[in-house]
Amino acid sequence: MDYLPNVTTVVENTDQEVIIITHDKLMLALNKYDESNKKSKDWIAPIGIILTILVVLVTSNFNDAFSLSKDTWKALFIFALVLSFVWLICTLKNLATKMNIEDLMKIIKTSVQKKDPP
Secondary structure (H helix, E strand, O other): OOOOOOOOOOOOOOOOOOOOOOHHHHHHHHHHHHHHHHHOOOOHHHHHHHHHHHHHHHHOOOOOEOOEOHHHHHHHHHHHHHHHHHHHHHHHHHHHOOOOHHHHHHHHHHOOOOOOOO
Protein backbone atom coordinates (compact mmCIF):
# COMPACT_ATOMS: atom_id res chain seq x y z
CA MET A 1 0.00 0.00 0.00
CA ASP A 2 2.40 2.65 -1.20
CA TYR A 3 -0.46 5.05 -1.94
CA LEU A 4 -1.44 5.31 1.78
CA PRO A 5 1.75 6.34 3.56
CA ASN A 6 1.58 6.93 7.33
CA VAL A 7 -2.02 5.71 7.66
CA THR A 8 -2.68 4.58 11.21
CA THR A 9 -6.44 3.96 11.09
CA VAL A 10 -8.75 2.63 8.40
CA VAL A 11 -12.50 3.08 8.89
CA GLU A 12 -14.81 0.77 7.03
CA ASN A 13 -18.38 1.84 6.25
CA THR A 14 -19.88 -0.92 4.13
CA ASP A 15 -23.20 -1.57 5.90
CA GLN A 16 -26.06 -1.99 3.47
CA GLU A 17 -29.81 -1.94 3.76
CA VAL A 18 -31.80 -4.30 1.56
CA ILE A 19 -35.41 -3.47 0.71
CA ILE A 20 -37.68 -6.22 -0.58
CA ILE A 21 -40.96 -4.93 -2.00
CA THR A 22 -43.71 -6.28 -4.22
CA HIS A 23 -44.33 -4.87 -7.66
CA ASP A 24 -47.74 -3.38 -6.80
CA LYS A 25 -46.46 -1.57 -3.70
CA LEU A 26 -43.54 -0.14 -5.65
CA MET A 27 -45.89 1.00 -8.43
CA LEU A 28 -48.13 2.76 -5.88
CA ALA A 29 -45.15 4.58 -4.36
CA LEU A 30 -43.80 5.58 -7.78
CA ASN A 31 -47.26 6.78 -8.87
CA LYS A 32 -47.46 9.04 -5.78
CA TYR A 33 -44.02 10.41 -6.60
CA ASP A 34 -44.92 10.97 -10.26
CA GLU A 35 -48.22 12.66 -9.36
CA SER A 36 -46.42 14.96 -6.94
CA ASN A 37 -43.93 15.96 -9.64
CA LYS A 38 -46.70 16.64 -12.15
CA LYS A 39 -48.53 18.84 -9.65
CA SER A 40 -45.37 20.85 -9.14
CA LYS A 41 -45.77 22.30 -12.65
CA ASP A 42 -49.43 23.28 -12.27
CA TRP A 43 -48.53 26.91 -11.48
CA ILE A 44 -47.71 27.59 -15.14
CA ALA A 45 -51.35 27.76 -16.32
CA PRO A 46 -52.60 30.32 -13.77
CA ILE A 47 -49.53 32.52 -14.32
CA GLY A 48 -50.25 32.54 -18.06
CA ILE A 49 -53.89 33.43 -17.49
CA ILE A 50 -53.00 36.16 -14.98
CA LEU A 51 -50.54 37.74 -17.40
CA THR A 52 -53.08 37.58 -20.23
CA ILE A 53 -55.84 39.17 -18.17
CA LEU A 54 -53.47 41.89 -16.94
CA VAL A 55 -52.55 42.74 -20.53
CA VAL A 56 -56.25 42.87 -21.45
CA LEU A 57 -57.10 45.13 -18.48
CA VAL A 58 -54.22 47.51 -19.20
CA THR A 59 -54.62 47.78 -22.97
CA SER A 60 -58.34 47.40 -23.65
CA ASN A 61 -61.22 49.81 -23.83
CA PHE A 62 -64.28 47.78 -22.97
CA ASN A 63 -67.47 48.33 -24.97
CA ASP A 64 -71.07 47.27 -24.56
CA ALA A 65 -71.56 43.85 -26.18
CA PHE A 66 -73.91 40.87 -25.92
CA SER A 67 -76.29 42.96 -23.79
CA LEU A 68 -73.60 43.56 -21.15
CA SER A 69 -72.33 47.01 -20.28
CA LYS A 70 -68.66 47.91 -20.54
CA ASP A 71 -68.42 48.07 -16.74
CA THR A 72 -69.80 44.55 -16.48
CA TRP A 73 -67.19 43.30 -18.93
CA LYS A 74 -64.42 44.95 -16.93
CA ALA A 75 -65.81 43.48 -13.70
CA LEU A 76 -65.88 40.00 -15.28
CA PHE A 77 -62.22 40.28 -16.24
CA ILE A 78 -61.29 41.51 -12.76
CA PHE A 79 -63.24 38.61 -11.25
CA ALA A 80 -61.37 36.19 -13.54
CA LEU A 81 -58.10 37.77 -12.43
CA VAL A 82 -58.98 37.24 -8.76
CA LEU A 83 -59.97 33.62 -9.43
CA SER A 84 -56.68 33.05 -11.24
CA PHE A 85 -54.76 34.46 -8.26
CA VAL A 86 -56.61 32.05 -5.95
CA TRP A 87 -55.78 29.19 -8.32
CA LEU A 88 -52.13 30.28 -8.37
CA ILE A 89 -51.96 30.29 -4.57
CA CYS A 90 -53.39 26.77 -4.44
CA THR A 91 -50.87 25.50 -6.99
CA LEU A 92 -47.98 27.16 -5.16
CA LYS A 93 -49.09 25.34 -2.02
CA ASN A 94 -48.73 22.07 -3.96
CA LEU A 95 -45.29 23.19 -5.06
CA ALA A 96 -44.24 23.49 -1.43
CA THR A 97 -45.31 19.90 -0.76
CA LYS A 98 -43.47 18.40 -3.72
CA MET A 99 -41.95 15.00 -2.97
CA ASN A 100 -38.23 14.40 -3.26
CA ILE A 101 -36.28 11.14 -3.46
CA GLU A 102 -36.00 10.89 0.33
CA ASP A 103 -39.80 11.13 0.65
CA LEU A 104 -40.16 8.39 -1.96
CA MET A 105 -37.77 6.16 -0.03
CA LYS A 106 -39.76 6.75 3.18
CA ILE A 107 -42.95 5.66 1.40
CA ILE A 108 -41.23 2.57 0.03
CA LYS A 109 -39.75 1.67 3.41
CA THR A 110 -43.02 2.17 5.29
CA SER A 111 -44.90 0.02 2.80
CA VAL A 112 -42.52 -2.87 3.50
CA GLN A 113 -42.82 -4.87 6.69
CA LYS A 114 -39.45 -5.20 8.37
CA LYS A 115 -37.98 -8.67 8.50
CA ASP A 116 -34.95 -9.78 10.42
CA PRO A 117 -32.16 -11.11 8.21
CA PRO A 118 -31.75 -14.89 8.21
